[in-house]
Amino acid sequence: MNVTAVLDAVAGACLLGGALLSLAAGVGLLRFPDLLSRMHAATKPQVLGLLLILAGTAIRLATVVDITTLVLVGVFQLVTAPVAAHMVGRTGYRAGLFRRDLLLVDELADARGRPAAPAQEVRARGASAPGGSRTDPE
Amino acid sequence: MIARARDRILAAAVLTVVWVLLWGSFSLLTLAGGLLVSMLTLAVFPLPPVTFAGRLRLGGLLRLAVRFVTDLVVASFQLAWTALAGRRVPRSAVIAVRLRVRSDLNLTLCAEAVSLVPGSLIVDMDRAEGVLYIHVFDVTGPSDVYRFRGDVRDIEDRIVRAVGSDAEISCLTSVYDETTGSGAERPGMIDEGSSR
Numbered sequence: 001m002n003v004t005a006v007l008d009a010v011a012g013a014c015l016l017g018g019a020l021l022s023l024a025a026g027v028g029l030l031r032f033p034d035l036l037s038r039m040h041a042a043t044k045p046q047v048l049g050l051l052l053i054l055a056g057t058a059i060r061l062a063t064v065v066d067i068t069t070l071v072l073v074g075v076f077q078l079v080t081a082p083v084a085a086h087m088v089g090r091t092g093y094r095a096g097l098f099r100r101d102l103l104l105v106d107e108l109a110d111a112r113g114r115p116a117a118p119a120q121e122v123r124a125r126g127a128s129a130p131g132g133s134r135t136d137p138e
Numbered sequence: 139m140i141a142r143a144r145d146r147i148l149a150a151a152v153l154t155v156v157w158v159l160l161w162g163s164f165s166l167l168t169l170a171g172g173l174l175v176s177m178l179t180l181a182v183f184p185l186p187p188v189t190f191a192g193r194l195r196l197g198g199l200l201r202l203a204v205r206f207v208t209d210l211v212v213a214s215f216q217l218a219w220t221a222l223a224g225r226r227v228p229r230s231a232v233i234a235v236r237l238r239v240r241s242d243l244n245l246t247l248c249a250e251a252v253s254l255v256p257g258s259l260i261v262d263m264d265r266a267e268g269v270l271y272i273h274v275f276d277v278t279g280p281s282d283v284y285r286f287r288g289d290v291r292d293i294e295d296r297i298v299r300a301v302g303s304d305a306e307i308s309c310l311t312s313v314y315d316e317t318t319g320s321g322a323e324r325p326g327m328i329d330e331g332s333s334r
Contacts, residue, residue, distance in 0.1 A: 021218055028221030037230060039259050040275045041221055047254065048214040065162030072159050082253035086260045089273060093232075093261045102227065105283055107234040108262055108271040 007059050014056030021049030034099040035092040043085040050077055149185075150176040186242075198300035205296060209255045217257060220276055228276040231283050232261055235290045239298050239306045240268035247297050252290055 028041025054070045061067065092098055093108070100106070150173065157172030158164055220228060237248055245263065249270060253260045262271040274286050298306050 021214060024218030024221045028217065031221055031224070033227050036259065036261070036273045037228060037275055039273075040217060040257065043259075044254070044257075045214045045218045045221075048210055068159040068162045072156065078254060079250070082250050082260065085253055086249070089259045089261050093273075102229050103231055104229055104277050104280070105231040105233060108232045111234060111264075111269075111271070 011056040011059040014052045014059070018049040018052030018056065021045045021052065025049065033102060034097075036089055036098045037102070039085050039089050039092070043081050047077060047081050050074070146180060149180060153179060192298075192301050192303035192306060195300055198296065202296045202300040206251065206254075213255050213257050217275070229278065231274045231277045233272055233274060233283055233287060235270050235272060235287055237268045237270065237294055238291075238310055239294070239302060241306070244294070244298060244302070244306070245270075247301070248290070248294050251293050251297060255293075258286070258290075 022045070025041050025044070025046040028045070029038050032038045032041055051074055054074050058067050058070050061070075153176030154169065154172035157175055158168050161168045161171075237245060242265070245265065245268060249260050249263060252258050252270065252272060257275045259273040259275070260270055261273045263269065264271075270290070272286075272290065274283065277283060277286075295310060298310050302310075
C-alpha cells in the first residue's frame with residue numbers, strides 16, 4: 001500500500017516534469033530568434049521530457065512487455081533526435097536561414113571561405129568512401 | 139577479414155536484442171526470429187563498415203553515463219529557463235572542434251553525445267579531418283566559447299576511455315599536449331593553414 005503510494009508519487013512527478021519540459025521546449029520554439037536557436041529548443045529539452053514521461057509510464061505499467069517497448073522508444077529517441085537536429089541545422093545553415101548577426105564566432109564560415117583545394121580533396125575522398133558525410137553541393 | 143566478421147556479428151547481436159525487446163519476451167522462437175531477421179537485414183541493407191577497434195571498459199562507461207545524464211538534466215533545465223524567463227535575445231556561436239581520435243565510430247558517438255546535451259547542435263562535420271562544427275546556444279563572450287571547446291574535448295575523452303582501444307587512449311593524451319602547447323584558440327584551422 002505504502003510502496004504503491006510512493007511509486008505513484010514518483011511516477012506523477014516524472015510525468016509532470018516531462019510535460020513541463022516539453023512545454024518549455026514549445027515556448028522556446030516560439031521565442032528563440034532564429035532557426036538554429038530554435039532547433040535547440042525543438043530537439044533537446046523534450047528528449048529529457050520524453051525520457052521522464054517514459055519513466056513515469058514504466059513505473060505505472062510495471063510489466064516486462066511494456067517496459068521493453070518503452071526502453072526501445074527511449075533508445076530510438078536518443079539515437080535519432082541528434083540526427084534530425086543535425087539535418088535541419090545543416091540545411092538551414094547552408095541555405096542561410098539564420099541570423100548571422102547573432103553569432104559571436106562563425107568558424108564554419110571561416111573554414112568554408114578557405115581556398116577550394118582542400119574542399120575538393122575532401123570531396124574526392126568522400127566520393128570514394130561509401131556514405132561519405134561531406135558531399136558538398138557547391 | 140576477422141575484424142569484418144566481428145563487426146557483422148556485433149551488428150547482428152544488437153539487432154537481435156532489439157527484436158527480442160520488441161517482442162517483450164525472451165524465448166527460443168524470438169531469439170531465432172531475431173537472428174534470422176537481423177541476418178536478412180544485414181544482407182539486404184549492407185552498411186559501410188564501422189570498425190569497433192576498442193573494448194568496453196566498465197568504469198569508463200559508468201563515468202560516461204553518469205556525466206551524460208547530469209549534463210542532460212542540468213542543460214535541459216537551463217534551456218527551459220532561458221525559453222521561459224529569458225529577457226535578452228540569446229546569442230550563439232559556431233565553433234570548430236577537432237577531435238583527436240578520427241575513427242568514424244568516435245566521430246559518430248561524439249557527435250551524438252554533443253548534440254544530445256542541450257545548448258549544442260552539430261551544424262556540419264568534416265569527416266576526413268575529424269572536425270565537428272558545433273552551434274553553441276546562449277553564448278555571452280569568448281570565454282564561453284573557450285570553455286565549451288574544453289567541454290567537447292572532455293566528452294571525447296570520456297567516450298574514448300569508455301569504448302576506445304589502448305592506442306586511441308594514448309593518442310588522446312599525446313595530441314592533447316600538442317594542442318594545449320600551441321594554445322590553439324582554434325585548433326586544427328591554424329595548423330592546417332600553415333601546413334599547406
